[in-house]
Amino acid sequence: MKRSRFIAAAVWMAACLILIGGNAGAERAIKVKSRYEGLKLHNKYSTGTNYALVIGINTYRNHSDLKTAVNDAEALVRLLEKKYFFEPGNIILLKNRDATKASIMQEFRDLVATKVKKGDNVFIYYAGHGWFDDILDAGYWVTSEASKSPASFLENNTVYKFIAALDKKGVQHVFLVSDSCFSGSFTKDHRAIETEIDDRYFRKKYKKPSRNILTSGGVEPVADEGKEGHSVFAYYFLKTLKQNPHPYLSGKQVGVQVEELVTRNSTQTPISKFIHGVGDEGGQFFFINKKSGQQETRPGPMRQETVDLPSKGGASFEDILKAEKEQQKAVERWKTWQEARNREYTQAQEIDSSKYLKPEQKAAAWGRYLTAVSDNNPFSTRDDELRKKAKERVRYWKGYKVASIPEKPKHVPPSPTSNAIKHDGIYIAYANGIVRDTNTGLEWKVGPDENTNWNEARSWVQSLNLDGGGWRMPTINELKGLYKKGKGNRNMTPLLKTTGWWVWSGETKGSSDAWDFDFSGGRRGWSRRDLSPNKRAFAVRSRGDG
Structure with missing residues (x-):
C-alpha cells in the first residue's frame, strides 16, 4: 500500500527552500570523534531547552486511513525521551482525531507565545496524508478532520510562517522531518556532508542558528508500510537515532544516513535541505545522546575512590592484583551508596504523591534528598539523573498553588448503591453521571464534552451543585491516578466519557498558566489558561463512608 503523503513543509513556494549544491559522495558512514560523553557535552554547551511537536495521523474522517503513522510518531517520542535530551513535558504528541488543523495551529502558537525562548531548539515531525496543488505550486498537510476541499487543509506556508516566528523569538535550531509524498520537482543534491566530525565542528555548528528539513521522498509516492510496523522512511530514521553510539549526531548526518538506507531499500529518495529565509546561518540541529559514555568514570568530590591500576612494566603481579581488589572495593562501596540513594x-x-501532606512538606522532603545525594558517584550517572529530578520537584512544590479547592469541603453521604448502573473494576457509574473510585473514595464528574479553557473549567466546577456539592478541580496526581494505558478510548475507565485528551487540574503555574494531564501519553504538562483545543474539565470530590 502507498501513502498519499506529502513531504510536509518541503513544498510551499519552490523559492522558500534553497539547496546548497554538492553530492554527498559514495561513502557516508558516520564517524564522530569526541572526548566528551553526552551528559557532560549537554551540560557544557546546551544553553536552551529542546521542544518537540510530533504528529501522526492514521485515522481520517474523509480520506483513506493509514497504517503506520501513529506507531512511527509514538516510537519517536519514546526514543527522544529515553535517549536524547527531550523532557516529557516538552514533547507535544498529536494523534489521529486530535491532530486537527485548529489543534496543530494552536500548538504552534502556544510554542511561540508561551514556551520557547532565545537559545531553545525545536524539532517537528509529521506523518500523515498530504496534497500538492501543481497550479498554485503549494503544498498542504491533510489533517484528520479535513474535508475533500483543499481549503480545509493546513497549508505548508503556515508552517513556514511558524518557523519564521520561531526565528524572531531567537530559537537556535529548528529541524523539520516529514514522512509524506508528492513534494514536487526538487533536486536531489545535498549540502556537502562531513562524514568525520569532532568537537571543534560541533562547537562551530552548534553556535550558529539552523533551519533544516528532511523529507521522505520527492515527487514519487512513499510507502505507508515498511518494516516492523513502521514506514520504510520512519524505520531507518528511528534506527539511525536508536543505534547512534556517539555523543552527538547532526540533523545533516541523519539525513545523509537515512537517504542512503531508504534509497537502497525502496524506490523513494529522501531529501535533506535547509529552509530559506527564516534565519539559517549554516549551523546544525544536534541530537545529543545522554546514553553515551555512561560507563566512564566522572570527576567529583570523592574522585579518590577510583583506583588506578599499575600499568608500567615494573609492576609485579601482586601489585596488579592488589590494585584490582582496591578497585573492586571502591565499586562495591559506591554501589551500596547508590542503592541507599x-x-x-x-x-x-511516596511523600510527593501523598494526599495529606502540604506542598512545603513535600519540598522539604526533596531538599532532604538533595542533601543525601550531594556526592558524585564516579561509577554511575544515576545520581545525576536523580539530582536533576529532585531539583525539578523542589521547584514545582515551591511554586505550587491550588485553585478552587475548599479547605473544608462539605461532607456528603456516599452515593447510594441502588443508583449504580455500570461497573468497571474499581469504578462504579451512577445514574446521575457520577463515577466513584472505590479504591480512593474519590468521585468524578465529567464536564461538557467540548473545548474548554482553564477559566471555563473552574467556573463550571464552582457552579456544580450535583448531589450535595463539595466539588473541586482535581490535582495533577489525582488525574494521574485515572491514567491506565490501553483502557477504553482515552486510557482511562470508559465510564468517564470524553473525547478530549487533556484534562485541566486546579494547580496553577505563575499568573497565566495551569497544569493539565495528557491522557494520550500519560504525561503532565502546563499550558496557557486561555487555551482550549482538546482540553476538558473534570470535577472531583472526596466522599465519606456514611
Whole structure:
C-alpha cells in the first residue's frame, strides 16, 4: 500500500527552500570523534531547552486511513525521551482525531507565545496524508478532520510562517522531518556532508542558528508500510537515532544516513535541505545522546575512590592484583551508596504523591534528598539523573498553588448503591453521571464534552451543585491516578466519557498558566489558561463512608 503523503513543509513556494549544491559522495558512514560523553557535552554547551511537536495521523474522517503513522510518531517520542535530551513535558504528541488543523495551529502558537525562548531548539515531525496543488505550486498537510476541499487543509506556508516566528523569538535550531509524498520537482543534491566530525565542528555548528528539513521522498509516492510496523522512511530514521553510539549526531548526518538506507531499500529518495529565509546561518540541529559514555568514570568530590591500576612494566603481579581488589572495593562501596540513594528516592516519591501532606512538606522532603545525594558517584550517572529530578520537584512544590479547592469541603453521604448502573473494576457509574473510585473514595464528574479553557473549567466546577456539592478541580496526581494505558478510548475507565485528551487540574503555574494531564501519553504538562483545543474539565470530590 502507498501513502498519499506529502513531504510536509518541503513544498510551499519552490523559492522558500534553497539547496546548497554538492553530492554527498559514495561513502557516508558516520564517524564522530569526541572526548566528551553526552551528559557532560549537554551540560557544557546546551544553553536552551529542546521542544518537540510530533504528529501522526492514521485515522481520517474523509480520506483513506493509514497504517503506520501513529506507531512511527509514538516510537519517536519514546526514543527522544529515553535517549536524547527531550523532557516529557516538552514533547507535544498529536494523534489521529486530535491532530486537527485548529489543534496543530494552536500548538504552534502556544510554542511561540508561551514556551520557547532565545537559545531553545525545536524539532517537528509529521506523518500523515498530504496534497500538492501543481497550479498554485503549494503544498498542504491533510489533517484528520479535513474535508475533500483543499481549503480545509493546513497549508505548508503556515508552517513556514511558524518557523519564521520561531526565528524572531531567537530559537537556535529548528529541524523539520516529514514522512509524506508528492513534494514536487526538487533536486536531489545535498549540502556537502562531513562524514568525520569532532568537537571543534560541533562547537562551530552548534553556535550558529539552523533551519533544516528532511523529507521522505520527492515527487514519487512513499510507502505507508515498511518494516516492523513502521514506514520504510520512519524505520531507518528511528534506527539511525536508536543505534547512534556517539555523543552527538547532526540533523545533516541523519539525513545523509537515512537517504542512503531508504534509497537502497525502496524506490523513494529522501531529501535533506535547509529552509530559506527564516534565519539559517549554516549551523546544525544536534541530537545529543545522554546514553553515551555512561560507563566512564566522572570527576567529583570523592574522585579518590577510583583506583588506578599499575600499568608500567615494573609492576609485579601482586601489585596488579592488589590494585584490582582496591578497585573492586571502591565499586562495591559506591554501589551500596547508590542503592541507599535509590531507596531514599522512592521514599521521596511516596511523600510527593501523598494526599495529606502540604506542598512545603513535600519540598522539604526533596531538599532532604538533595542533601543525601550531594556526592558524585564516579561509577554511575544515576545520581545525576536523580539530582536533576529532585531539583525539578523542589521547584514545582515551591511554586505550587491550588485553585478552587475548599479547605473544608462539605461532607456528603456516599452515593447510594441502588443508583449504580455500570461497573468497571474499581469504578462504579451512577445514574446521575457520577463515577466513584472505590479504591480512593474519590468521585468524578465529567464536564461538557467540548473545548474548554482553564477559566471555563473552574467556573463550571464552582457552579456544580450535583448531589450535595463539595466539588473541586482535581490535582495533577489525582488525574494521574485515572491514567491506565490501553483502557477504553482515552486510557482511562470508559465510564468517564470524553473525547478530549487533556484534562485541566486546579494547580496553577505563575499568573497565566495551569497544569493539565495528557491522557494520550500519560504525561503532565502546563499550558496557557486561555487555551482550549482538546482540553476538558473534570470535577472531583472526596466522599465519606456514611
